[in-house]
Amino acid sequence: MDEAVILPQYKLFIKPMDLRELRRDIWIDEPLPAQLTIDGKRLDIDIAYRGSHIRDFPKKSYQVSFYKPKSFRGSKHIHLNAEFKDPSLVRNKLSFDFFAELGVLSPQSRHIFLVQNGKAEGVYLEIEAVDENFIKRRNLPNGSIYYAVDGDANFSLMSDLDKETKKSLKLGYERKVGGPEDEYYLQEFIFNINTLSNSEFEKDIQKFVDVDKYLRWVAGVIFTSNYDGFVHNYALYRNGESRLFEIIPWDYDATWGRDVNGKIMEPDYVPIEGFNTLTARLLYVDTFRKQYRTLLEEIMEQQFTVEHMIPKVEKLTQLIRPSVNQDPYKKQNMDIFDQEISVITNYIEKRRTYLNRKIVKLE
Template sequence: MIDYYLYIHPLDLRDLKLDIWNDEPVQGKLTIKQKKFDIDVVYRGSHIRKFPKKSYHISFYKPTNYQGKKEIHLNAEYKDPSMIRNKLSLDFFADIGVLSPVSQYIFLHLNGRKEGIYLELESVDEHFLKRRGLPDGSIFYAVDGDANFSLISELDDETKKSLLLGYEKKYGRNSDDHHLQEFIFIINTLLKDEFEKEIVHHLDVEKYLRWLAGVVLTQNYDGFVHNYALYRNGATGLFEIIPWDYDATWGRDVNGRYMEENYVRIEGFNTLTARLLDVDSFRKKYQSLLLEFLSNQFTVDYMRPKVEQLFNLLNPYILMDPYKKEHYDKFKKEPELIIKFIELRNNYLRSKINKLD
């Protein structure tokens, strides 16, 4: 595990702590493998900013990037007793053919003091596309529950004043806003037969269904209207969906509480999902993908080595993490809880697979 040494001037650090909701970054320095970077740094996330162990958004400006990345996200994984659910999920999505951010664990030191284990998340931006050799295109982050693919706001149950509500454009031109607005408009206004013919000109349907299967399998309740990015492929003109921030998975919710294996239904949620699964051919494709993953990737035999590998990677460092060392006994029990969840969730979804007939 690589050590990251972050320095923030004590006065700037005090300002960050005084107003945890301030999105104005402060300057700092980051040292990685004896290489020094001038950076901007700010707390990241929504409810996670309230936790004692903070998560950070870091932007590089001198040099302007680190290993081809202009920014990184350092997630504290504070509420996940295992600290592996986020990475386990993002790697799982990659295994089932979904575009997914790369992540790695680092050990953070802040102003000479140990801050503990963090998960470094790759930012989904133009560099994300370049590293994968993907066509240039626009990227929108789903930042709140209004990213529900609906004309109705998730937040106040009123008609949206703008179809861009719930999204933040991470990369692209002003003209790209139109494509997203048009996409959401056709989802909500076309009749069934028209929708089936038209949606394939706006959405990579199979990739969306693979993503949907991943959300349902890992049981991320928030994942249907949040915790994703939309990438419009400039070559195909089709939207693709990318998972983001998946710690509330594998049997625990966003507060770290145990979540029963039947909490999220097999059909998932959100307006786009409902419209797709109303089309026989799309629903059958989704059913086929689910059965494939339930037989291959989402199994105890496939996932146990991955769970154990991540647990063994973190195990030597847990007692060095000032926020986690007192919960070591709980940490040790988490791999078996995750494995048991996979078994129970697999059985539950198999019992409901005929609902997709």
């Protein structure tokens, strides 16, 4: 194991008064000015805490907006995730890379080491923002992007939060790219998911969503076991040329055998059929259900194996281990960090057993 590998170092400087203001109320989203030095280049930025329950953790996650210059390496924004509850610090990146391998649009990410006001804050995952630059970087057609911000992004007419009929079909979503006119397409999509008859659904739903890419995303959620993945933790991109929605994963640290609290997750915790309205309706159709089953079988043969995944886990953990040893929040638990490869191995083996048992029900 090469202990000499050093991660890119990001030096963050926040004026003491601004830092005090940032810490005064962790729930305020209003950004504050700061400076970030990357590869010797000093950048003026705006910074704010990010996430919901993760803001309570001692190691904070950040959203960075570039101010001067307005963009850096083609990005206006980046996210710096603390990965505090993940003992391995690699689950998020492992998941994003896994989705990309399945043919799903997925954020790019890399590990960095953050120093704040001269004090080591430790290993972070830098995650690409899903915005207009996400589209440009991939040479995709212009379109709209919506973030799923809470459980009401469940593709249903019923609220996941209060179990009543939604007052608006936009509930659960926040528009990041596009104009007000794009909200019509989002609402039309959700309305049709819920109102098309069974005989109409198979043909007409393909006018709204790229079914193959959607099923690939479902498979990604199923294999990684992201419990919140079906009603949260994703973004919707509507391709301006095909006029079809695609789905982009987000926040995948509670995966690969550990839940949102970092506890060991049972291998059958996330059902093979998933749980949102669009997935349920698709899997009710024989053609789509067979397509999904074939997809699962192919992925279980090619990608979701110990032989394929564990070398990737080993490579990531070897890359970050020297820096984890310098992380003030993690260095006292290096024994736990070193055991995570076996935790992920065990998860893959047991998850495969569960899926093999359940896949026959998809006939």
